[in-house]
Amino acid sequence: MNTHQCTTNDCLLYVEDDETDVFLLSRAMKKSGFPNPLKVVSNGQEALDYLSGKGHFADRAQHPLPCLLLLDLKMPQLNGLEVLEWVRRQPGLEPLVVVMFTSSHHEPDINRAYRLGVNAFLVKPSDSDELLQIVQFLQSWLRHNQFPLLQPSVPAPLES
Amino acid sequence: MNTPIKVLYLEDDPTDRRAFLRMVREKNLPYVVTTAETLADAQVQTAQIQFDVIVVDYHLPDGHGTDLIKTVPDVPFILLTGTLEEQLALRTLERGADDYLPKSPGQQHLDVVPFTVEKCLHRKLLREKEQQLSQELARANADLERKVSERTARLQEAMAELEHMSYSIVHDLRAPLRAIQSLGQILVEEAADRLKPEEKEYLQRIRASSSRMDQLIRDVLNYNQMVKSELPIQPVEVEPLLRSIIQSYPQFAPAHADICLDGAFPTVLGNQAGLTQCFSNLLANAVKFVAPGTRPSVRIWAQEVQGKARIWIQDNGIGIPRDAQNKIFRMFQKMHAESEYPGTGMGLAIVRKAVQRMGGQAGLESEPGKGSRFWLELPKAAQTARLAA
Numbered sequence: 001m002n003t004h005q006c007t008t009n010d011c012l013l014y015v016e017d018d019e020t021d022v023f024l025l026s027r028a029m030k031k032s033g034f035p036n037p038l039k040v041v042s043n044g045q046e047a048l049d050y051l052s053g054k055g056h057f058a059d060r061a062q063h064p065l066p067c068l069l070l071l072d073l074k075m076p077q078l079n080g081l082e083v084l085e086w087v088r089r090q091p092g093l094e095p096l097v098v099v100m101f102t103s104s105h106h107e108p109d110i111n112r113a114y115r116l117g118v119n120a121f122l123v124k125p126s127d128s129d130e131l132l133q134i135v136q137f138l139q140s141w142l143r144h145n146q147f148p149l150l151q152p153s154v155p156a157p158l159e160s
Numbered sequence: 161m162n163t164p165i166k167v168l169y170l171e172d173d174p175t176d177r178r179a180f181l182r183m184v185r186e187k188n189l190p191y192v193v194t195t196a197e198t199l200a201d202a203q204v205q206t207a208q209i210q211f212d213v214i215v216v217d218y219h220l221p222d223g224h225g226t227d228l229i230k231t232v233p234d235v236p237f238i239l240l241t242g243t244l245e246e247q248l249a250l251r252t253l254e255r256g257a258d259d260y261l262p263k264s265p266g267q268q269h270l271d272v273v274p275f276t277v278e279k280c281l282h283r284k285l286l287r288e289k290e291q292q293l294s295q296e297l298a299r300a301n302a303d304l305e306r307k308v309s310e311r312t313a314r315l316q317e318a319m320a321e322l323e324h325m326s327y328s329i330v331h332d333l334r335a336p337l338r339a340i341q342s343l344g345q346i347l348v349e350e351a352a353d354r355l356k357p358e359e360k361e362y363l364q365r366i367r368a369s370s371s372r373m374d375q376l377i378r379d380v381l382n383y384n385q386m387v388k389s390e391l392p393i394q395p396v397e398v399e400p401l402l403r404s405i406i407q408s409y410p411q412f413a414p415a416h417a418d419i420c421l422d423g424a425f426p427t428v429l430g431n432q433a434g435l436t437q438c439f440s441n442l443l444a445n446a447v448k449f450v451a452p453g454t455r456p457s458v459r460i461w462a463q464e465v466q467g468k469a470r471i472w473i474q475d476n477g478i479g480i481p482r483d484a485q486n487k488i489f490r491m492f493q494k495m496h497a498e499s500e501y502p503g504t505g506m507g508l509a510i511v512r513k514a515v516q517r518m519g520g521q522a523g524l525e526s527e528p529g530k531g532s533r534f535w536l537e538l539p540k541a542a543q544t545a546r547l548a549a
Binding site for chain 1: 327331332334335337338339341342343345346349370371374381
């Protein structure tokens with residue numbers, strides 16, 4: 001069996017450098033009764049560290065692999081597209097469901113993300129009701145969607 | 161001329177040679193004459209001396225005078241022929257001689273020699289000048305071409321940088337704005353019952369201002385889109401486009417406004433997205449700028465103007481004073497306070513830019529109190545012309 005359904009214990013990993021956006025999403029999730037835990041890292045490099053279990057992220061009980069990766073696009077150092085590109089190159093991790101969550105409507109960004117294999121591209125709304133709808137959509141998507149089984153190879157330490 | 165003219169005279173007849181030299185002496189011509197008796201002799205001379213002009217007799221012991229032409233193609237060449245040798249003379253001209261003189265028994269032709277020489281030299285000078293000018297022109301053209309392509313490259317680079325910058329600015333502006341809007345909304349939701357009425361009013365103003373700024377940013381983005389995006393031109397059927405726009409916005413619905421499509425509409429040459437933007441902006445203005453309490457009433461029809469399709473949108477609104485009519489198509493131009501008629505002042509700027517990009521025009525006729533008639537003019541698609549015929 002190579003696919004499974006996402007349970008309410010599976011976490012979401014949100015890569016976001018803007019604290020307000022993190023606050024708004026957490027609040028909307030709480031409001032809609034979103035059961036899954038939300039893990040947050042604040043930049044692209046930290047996302048790579050988390051997903052490859054580097055450093056303190058090695059503790060998979062504390063930092064389990066997410067069933068869904070929510071990616072902001074514009075971030076310092078590694079941006080969302082670069083994180084996406086990296087994920088798709090990692091053996092066993094490459095089928096991870098990745099959703100862009102950004103304020104960009106920019107056509108080249110959208111096209112590039114899909115070419116790199118993003119699963120959805122959501123634009124951050126400025127209206128909290130609309131944000132609530134997006135969160136509810138994600139919730140029902142998680143419930144009904146079939147997810148690939150991630151079998152990442154034992155992470156090779158990135159540092160030499 | 162100051163410098164003496166170097167003349168080669170190729171002639172096997174000694175009498176003719178003497179006559180020629182005498183003529184030069186008598187007329188005091190500024191010639192330095194070299195004579196040759198045979199073709200071979202002349203070839204030796206031309207190899208050594210850069211002559212200004214060559215005068216040759218046709219019939220020579222070792223060939224024909226014209227055989228010399230190809231050895232010195234750039235030197236003016238005058239052929240002396242016997243009488244009744246017109247055909248020969250013409251052939252020689254074809255082969256590159258500059259002129260010919262028929263010899264006359266009394267040597268009268270020698271009188272014409274100075275003029276002919278003068279004429280040939282003048283012609284050569286003109287030829288050289290022309291060549292020099294055309295070379296200069298070619299150089300100038302190449303130079304211009306290079307400058308244009310250098311500047312175009314610099315401009316394109318600057319444009320790309322500006323585009324990237326404006327995209328980044330707009331994107332970065334929207335993130336904090338989203339925070340203001342969202343947090344303002346949350347504050348209203350969570351603290352409304354604890355706030356004094358005027359505090360609620362302040363919050364409401366914060367939210368309204370941030371929404372307005374968001375709309376401004378979006379309109380600037382739309383405008384930029386019209387400036388830089390590709391707008392492929394295709395036949396667009398106007399009537400179904402208008403109907404779908406009217407159906408997709410609540411403010412155009414019968415509950416709020418009367419909008420009537422009057423008569424037949426052509427198929428125009430334009431861009432579907434660009435035209436959608438134009439018509440929806442014009443319609444939005446038509447239903448918005450009415451006097452308080454007036455129900456908007458809009459009539460849309462098509463007219464042919466000098467082979468082009470003009471679409472009119474007439475409203476029963478407040479109208480636009482004549483002196484403001486030129487300004488309203490500019491960016492950020494607003495005629496009214498935000499409290500009277502809210503807006504960003506970008507709608508018509510977007511319309512004009514889009515129409516221009518599609519190769520058309522936009523304009524209006526209006527009088528205060530009597531409503532406005534806006535029009536868009538675009539080329540008609542060939543298809544309609546066939547249908548009409």
